[in-house]
Amino acid sequence: MRQNQSLTGSIDWPLLFVVLLFMTMGIATVYSTAYNEEHPSLFDFSMVYGKQVMWVGVSLFLGLLVFLIDSDIYRKFALPIYGFSITLLVVVLFMPAKNGAHSWLGIGDMGIQPAEFAKIAVAILLARVLSDLNVNQQNIRTVFVTNVILLFPMALILLQNDAGTFVVFTSFLFVMYREGITYDPLILGVVNRIPGIRFKQTWLGTHFIPILFVVIFLSITTLLLSKETITLDIFPGEEIPGFYGMVFFLFIFCLLGYGLLRLILSKRDRGRALIIAVLAFVLSTTISGAVNFGFESLQPHQKVRIELFLGIIDEELADEAKDGEDYNRNRALAAVGSGGLTGRGYKNSMLANTRTGHVPESETDFIFCAFAEEWGFMGSMVLVVMYIFMMLRIVKIAERQRSRFNRVYAYSVAMILFYHCAVNIGMNIELAPVIGIPLPLFSYGGSSMMSFSMMLFILLKLDSQRKDVLN
Amino acid sequence: MKYDSRKYVIITFITLIGIIYVLKLFYMQVVDDTWKLRAQEIAEKRREITPPRAVVFDRNGKKVVENKTYYNLMMCEDEIPEDFDTLAFAKLIGWTKEDVKNRIYNIRIEQDSSWNRQKKIRESNYRSYRTYPFLKELTADEMSTILPHLENFPGFREEVSSMRNYPYKSAANILGYVAEAGPEDVGPRKFYKNGDLKGRTGLESYYEDYIRGQRGIQYIVQDAVNNKVSSFEDGQYDTTARQADPIHLGLDIELQQYGEKLMQNKKGAIVAIEPKTGEILTLVSAPSYDPNYFVGKKNINKYYNELVNDPNKPLYPRPLASAYMPGSTFKTLQSLIGMQEGVITENTGFPCNKSVVGCHNHPSAQSVTQAVQMSCNPYFYAVTRRIIHQKKSKNINEDAAIGLAKWAEYMHSFGLGVRLPSDLTGITPGLIPDPAYYDKWYGHNNWRFSTIRSISIGQGEVQLTPLQLANVAAIMANRGWYITPHVVKSIGDDGPLPRFRKKNYTMVDRKYFDPVVEGMRRCVHEAGGTARLARIPGITMCGKTGTVEDQRNLKSGNLLKRPNHSVFICFAPMDDPKIAVAVFIENAGGGGGTWAAPTASLIVEKYLNGEVKDEAKEKRILDAKLSLWE
Structure with a gap:
């Protein structure tokens, strides 16, 4: 039986402190951003800052509840929680759309976004599945189950037309990677059908996170090159599309790789080196080609968005987009830039506030630029460092868990936070495309505030009871 | 555990992103100014206030x-809302x-287009x-009917402006005109x-x-729909x-008006200089x-074509741009140069030898003074020959080139x-031929004095503008110097x-x-002088007439x-000159003394005495219709 510890006995104070600090800073920033002279009170509930105070209050109350409830409940009820969450995701599809997305469940202004809470449900179920005693990461069943857990809500969220949250769900791949899940069984199942090939394992399936980056790198390089044309002296006047240059480079790269492998590997493995090189070339060319030609078939506005992000857009289109497609991002970047070293001062922003209204959504998804404009580089740097600190702290917490359930859950929280921060801040500083997801614990909004608080308080609770469990 | 090392992949990844983001923030906020400037472009607006002109x-x-106050109705397309009631607005105006x-x-369309170097296309300004x-030059009355309703029509606002007004209706060529600044200046x-x-x-x-x-500038912070939110930094950068x-002119506007009146039905110029x-x-x-013809679109539309198509060419600034042969007025200069070069003295005399060049009947001049008084053509022919041929080279043609260069x-x-560096626009340099000029006509070293002799009496290639003539008169008055004429x-x-x-x-x-x-002086005051009509009782005036033949060979070969042309330069009073005048009347007929001299004397009398007695x-003069007036 468990020891009855005091409520706060082994709580992780640094994490709790930084969470509360974020909430306070968030309220302060929402207040200064949406400040209205006719409603000067912070507790004016007709204003967003009043509501934000209320949401933080509700969140803290939920946090308290979480602390009162035994942490074992999540493990026990992981499947019902997941089921409930999925039900909500289905129900929400039949609700009227708000801003083009069916993601809002509730009456009038009060309501929640089930997708925000689905993250917690997925994290819990994933933790539960992976912590089962007889689980084997190399097992095809494990790969299958974990991916179904993940893909099911993702599909529903995609149906809601909420691309932002959809992307966030890929953060669980990092967790799976950390836990040693490998896609090898799936890949081997396909590859080994080719006559003459018999792999025991592939680097591809095991190290899918590094692979993911290679794919992203490959895609971006392809897109950057797709705008270029190459002229050769041998074929004067001929303009060769940049994609063929890309293929040529991949070929050279694989050829060199093969040569290198031949030097390193023993005679017996040299045959494999050729297969690996050929496979690598075929796969990378396929990906590159898919990206290159897939990009052409995108909707014009999607293309513009990606081109803007990559900076490969024609100047003329960029000028046009400045007051159209790129309006928000352009103003947000200007707001960040106008902050300078020390900022324009609290409540003294020029662009990112609701009074001048140059940056729409400056109290929600674009709140980072409001903070950066007011506090300058000094402030924004502190904010970034605080977020990085919080994530690393959670990773540290995760690594000290004895229970695998706790560790998987903690990693899930860390990676979800990481995605939100990286994308949200990134889109304010030209490093990520515009995807509408909130800045954790900072942006105005009830659902995100409550879901992030619950997520973190559950983590704090699990961590405070980490010594009670063996597994 | 088997996969523990993978935590480093994740930790490294998080830390790396953090570092990249901080560096990028540092670049965007501290190092690079691009986005700062963009922010200003978005949020700040300069409101500019143009003061009335001096x-x-x-x-x-x-x-x-x-300046006369008037109103413009201004329009900004971006501020016009979607639901703008065009019909009501049309009714209002x-x-x-x-x-x-x-x-x-x-x-x-009126804004023209210009070349955009970045985009490499022509685009509208x-x-x-x-x-x-939107509407220009409204009077206070016209504006008062519109103004009370204007707040119903966002995107339109009134602007007080000013328009030039010329109460004396004269001196158009001096004052010039103003027009709306073109796209290249805006x-x-x-x-x-x-x-x-x-x-x-x-x-x-x-x-x-x-x-x-000095233009007033007000910086304001504006919101996304261009409303003023506050003054920027409490207006500390506003001016x-x-x-x-x-501006004070040397011009005497009443004398100017009088001069314009005297020149009615004539073509030519009067220039008077202190x-x-x-x-x-x-x-x-x-x-x-009337300079008021060029004020405002309404007037310009009404008068411009008329002025441009007038066969008498009123828009042509004759005193500045029109170069005429100076005729005998040029002789004053020839005598001065002759004496300075030492080829004659003030007492040198030449016989009036009509065989070389035509002259009127008068006794031969025994001195420079007499020669000027009687305007003896053969005398100045001889003087100029001496100036040009000083025997500085054995080759007579080369000698002429050396002499002419000096001249x-x-x-x-x-x-x-030379172009007088005055403060008037449209000035031309006239023409003083130099060796290079004749080399082009006749070939190098292929000409001598006899070839170019008409320049000695101010005919032929020599051309002066009336402004230069008046300046010559001023030089005579000052006995050797001038200040560049200016207004x-x-x-x-x-x-x-x-x-x-x-x-x-x-x-x-x-x-x-x-x-x-x-x-x-004798020209005007002594018997035998050519400018007797210029005499003014009680004022000692010095003058020199000029009679310029106007003939040229047509393409058909006919002459x-x-x-x-009737020309006259003068200054007065002789010992304390207060005014120097040049009058040029095109194709007046007669001589310089017939029309130009009396006209100049009227100007001098009006200026010195304030009124004309004669x-x-x-x-x-007022009644005369000269210059082949059309």
Whole structure:
């Protein structure tokens, strides 16, 4: 039986402190951003800052509840929680759309976004599945189950037309990677059908996170090159599309790789080196080609968005987009830039506030630029460092868990936070495309505030009871 | 555990992103200014207030140019809402709905297009966020009917502006005109905004920087729909508009008006200069026009074509741009150069030998003074021959080139053959032929004095503008120097531009002027003088007439012979010159003494005495219709 510890006995104070600090800073920033002279009170509930105070209050109350409830409940009820969450995701599809997305469940202004809470449900179920005693990461069943857990809500969220949250769900791949899940069984199942090939394992399936980056790198390089044309002296006047240059480079790269492998590997493995090189070339060319030609078939506005992000857009289109497609991002970047070293001062922003209204959504998804404009580089740097600190702290917490359930859950929280921060801040500083997801614990909004608080308080609770469990 | 090392992949990844983001933030917020500038572009707006242009006074403190207030109805397309009631607006200004739409379309077209170097295309200069004048030059009455309702029509606002007014209706060529600044002058970094006036010619253009004043600038922070939110940084960068100090002219506006009146039904020019200061007292271009014709679109539309198509060419600034042969007035200069070069003395005499060049009947001149008085052609033919051929080279042609070069140098020192650096626009240099000029005509070393002899009596290739002629008169009055003629006596209280304070000395010494000036006195006052009609009781005047033959070979080979030009230069009083005048009347017929001399004397009398006593003389000039007037 468990020891009855005091409520706060082994709580992780640094994490709790930084969470509360974020909430306070968030309220302060929402207040200064949406400040209205006719409603000067912070507790004016007709204003967003009043509501934000209320949401933080509700969140803290939920946090308290979480602390009162035994942490074992999540493990026990992981499947019902997941089921409930999925039900909500289905129900929400039949609700009227708000801003083009069916993601809002509730009456009038009060309501929640089930997708925000689905993250917690997925994290819990994933933790539960992976912590089962007889689980084997190399097992095809494990790969299958974990991916179904993940893909099911993702599909529903995609149906809601909420691309932002959809992307966030890929953060669980990092967790799976950390836990040693490998896609090898799936890949081997396909590859080994080719006559003459018999792999025991592939680097591809095991190290899918590094692979993911290679794919992203490959895609971006392809897109950057797709705008270029190459002229050769041998074929004067001929303009060769940049994609063929890309293929040529991949070929050279694989050829060199093969040569290198031949030097390193023993005679017996040299045959494999050729297969690996050929496979690598075929796969990378396929990906590159898919990206290159897939990009052409995108909707014009999607293309513009990606081109803007990559900076490969024609100047003329960029000028046009400045007051159209790129309006928000352009103003947000200007707001960040106008902050300078020390900022324009609290409540003294020029662009990112609701009074001048140059940056729409400056109290929600674009709140980072409001903070950066007011506090300058000094402030924004502190904010970034605080977020990085919080994530690393959670990773540290995760690594000290004895229970695998706790560790998987903690990693899930860390990676979800990481995605939100990286994308949200990134889109304010030209490093990520515009995807509408909130800045954790900072942006105005009830659902995100409550879901992030619950997520973190559950983590704090699990961590405070980490010594009670063996597994 | 087997996969524990993978935590480092994740930790490294998080840390790396953090570092990249901080570096990027540092670049965006501290190092790079691009986004800061973009922020200013988005949020700050300069509201510019243009002050009225400086008023202009004449030398007696009379207001020559003033400002009249009027109103513009300005339009900014971006501020016009979707649900704008075009019909009601059209009704308010008394138009139809189509008129309004056409006007907006026309504003767009009027802005021209320019080459965009970045995009490599031509694009319209029209910007929907800029403000353009929709209706121009409304009077207070017209505006008062519109103004009370204007708040119902966002995107439109009134703007008080000013328009030039010329109460004396004269001196158009001096004052010049203003017009709306063109697209090339309008812009965020330029002085003008749409609808602002800019000087185009004359004084208005030359002194633009001194006349336009200091523009007021107000910085405001605006919101996404262009409403003012606050003044920027509490207005500490704002400046107030300031009208420039008045411009004071050397011009005597009443004398100018009188001159224009005298020149009615004639073509030509009168230029009067105060010799001591170089200030232009009067500069008449005949025929002239009312400068108010160029004020405002309405007037321009009404009068412009008429003025352009007038066969008498009123828009042509004759005193500045029209170069004429100076005729005998040129002889004064030849005598001065001859004496300075030492080829004659004041007592040198030449017989009036009509076999070399035609002359009228008079006794042979025994001195420079007599020669000037009687305007003896053979005398100056001889003088000029001596100037040109000084036997400095054995080759007679080379000798002529050396002599002519020196002669041209003298002439340039009198401000002839060069563009006088005055403050008027449209000045031409006239022509003083030099060796290079004749080399082009006749071939190198292929000409000598006999080839070019007509220049000795101010005919042939020599050409002077009336302004230069008047300047010659001023040089005579000053006995050897001049200040570049100019119209602005003082910018505010600062005096004229520095270069109009400097004396320019000619290459002829002071002492050689006396015999010539005496000859000029005799021209007017002694029997046998050519300018007897110029006499004014009680004023000692020095003058020199000129009669210029106007004939040229037509392409058909016929000789076109038209009545003579009548020229006269003078200054008075002789010992304390207050005014130097040049009068040039095209194709007046008769001689310089017939028309130009009496006209000049009327100007001198009017200026020195304030009134003209000899009404008969005045009437004769006023009634005369000369110059093949059409």
